[in-house]
Amino acid sequence: MLQLEAITKDAQLAGLDPNDIVRVVSVEPVGTDALTVYFKGSDGNLAEQMLLPTNRARLVIVGVSCRFQCADWAAQRDAYVPEDLLQGLRQRKRPGGSSDGVYDCFR
Known part of the structure; x- marks a missing residue:
C-alpha cells in the first residue's frame, strides 16, 4: 500500500481522479x-x-519525473502497478506522435 510520504511533486498518480492519471x-x-x-x-x-x-x-504512483533514472524506478513500478495499466501507459503518445519522457519509463 502506498505511503502518503511517497507522493511528491511531479509524481504521476492514478486514483485521485477516477478517470485520469494526474501529475502532482x-x-x-x-x-x-x-x-x-x-x-x-x-x-x-x-x-x-x-x-x-x-x-x-486507492492510490498508485504510475510515473515519476524524468529527473530520476527510469531503471532505478522500474522495480518499484513493477511491484505496484497493475499490468493492464502499464500496457495502456506504454501505448500513450504525446500529440504529434512523439513519445512523452515520463511514459518512456514504462517501456
Whole structure:
C-alpha cells in the first residue's frame, strides 16, 4: 500500500481522479497524518484533494519525473502497478506522435 510520504511533486498518480492519471504539482502536509495534494489532470485543470491514511488503498504512483533514472524506478513500478495499466501507459503518445519522457519509463 502506498505511503502518503511517497507522493511528491511531479509524481504521476492514478486514483485521485477516477478517470485520469494526474501529475502532482505540490504537496502540503496537514498535521502528522494527512496531505493536501495539488494536481493537474490531462485536461490541464488544477485541482486539490486532502488525503488521509484511509485513502492510501486507492492510490498508485504510475510515473515519476524524468529527473530520476527510469531503471532505478522500474522495480518499484513493477511491484505496484497493475499490468493492464502499464500496457495502456506504454501505448500513450504525446500529440504529434512523439513519445512523452515520463511514459518512456514504462517501456
